Amino acid sequence: MRNYLRRLRNERGWSQAALAERLGVSRQSVNAIETGKYDPSLPLAFAIARLFEAPIEAIFEDDSGPDTDEAAQAADTGSA
Amino acid sequence: MATGNFARAKRRYHQSFWPLMAVYTVTIIGGSVWLGQYAVAPAGFAVAVALGATLPLIGILLVILRYFNETDEYTRLRQLNAFARAAVFTMSAVFLVGFLQLFDVIGRVEVFWFGPMFLASWGLAYCFGMVAGRTV
Numbered sequence: 001m002r003n004y005l006r007r008l009r010n011e012r013g014w015s016q017a018a019l020a021e022r023l024g025v026s027r028q029s030v031n032a033i034e035t036g037k038y039d040p041s042l043p044l045a046f047a048i049a050r051l052f053e054a055p056i057e058a059i060f061e062d063d064s065g066p067d068t069d070e071a072a073q074a075a076d077t078g079s080a
Numbered sequence: 081m082a083t084g085n086f087a088r089a090k091r092r093y094h095q096s097f098w099p100l101m102a103v104y105t106v107t108i109i110g111g112s113v114w115l116g117q118y119a120v121a122p123a124g125f126a127v128a129v130a131l132g133a134t135l136p137l138i139g140i141l142l143v144i145l146r147y148f149n150e151t152d153e154y155t156r157l158r159q160l161n162a163f164a165r166a167a168v169f170t171m172s173a174v175f176l177v178g179f180l181q182l183f184d185v186i187g188r189v190e191v192f193w194f195g196p197m198f199l200a201s202w203g204l205a206y207c208f209g210m211v212a213g214r215t216v
Contacts (some may be wrong), residue, residue: 021087
C-alpha cells in the first residue's frame with residue numbers, strides 16, 4: 001500500500017515524533033508506515049485520517065496493481 | 081486488537097519493571113551471600129531465597145505480557161515476532177540438548193540456563209528485526 005503520510009506531516013510541519021505522540025504510537029511506527037515497511041491496521045488508518053481530516057483513500061492508496069480482484073474482473077469484462 | 085498507546089504502555093512498563101528488577105537483584109545477591117555462609121544451607125532458607133528470586137521474575141514476565149497488550153500495534157508486532165523467533169531458537173536448543181542427554185552423548189546440562197538463553201535470543205531477534213526490511 002502506498003501512502004502520503006510523510007507529505008501530509010511535512011505540510012503541517014510536524015516531526016515524526018510529534019505525529020507519533022498525536023497518534024499514540026511510537027516514532028518507529030510512523031517511520032515504518034511512511035517508508036512502506038508496515039501497513040497500519042484499519043483502526044490506526046482511521047485515526048490517521050481523522051487527524052489529517054481527510055478520507056482514508058486520500059492518504060492510503062492500493063498499489064497492488066493488476067493482481068487485485070477488481071482489476072482482474074475489469075480485465076475480464078474488457079476482453080469479453 | 082486495539083492500537084494501544086505506546087507512551088502510556090512504556091511508562092507503565094518502566095514503573096513496574098525496575099522495582100521488580102531491583103527486588104530480584106537484591107534478593108539474588110543478598111540471598112547468595114547469605115546462603116554462602118553455610119556449608120549446607122538449611123532447606124527452608126534455600127527455598128526462601130529461590131522463591132524470593134523467582135517471584136519478581138514472574139512479575140517481570142507478567143509486566144512484559146501487559147506491555148504487549150497495551151503498546152501500539154507496530155511495536156507489538158515487532159516484539160511478538162522477535163518473541164516467536166526466540167522461542168523457535170530456544171526450543172530447538174532444548175530438543176537438541178534433551179535428545180543428546182537422553183542418548184547419553186552429553187552430561188547433565190542445567191535447564192535453568194535456557195531461560196537467560198531465551199531472553200538473550202529475544203533481545204537479539206528484536207534488534208535484528210529493527211534493521212531488517214518490511215514488517216507487514
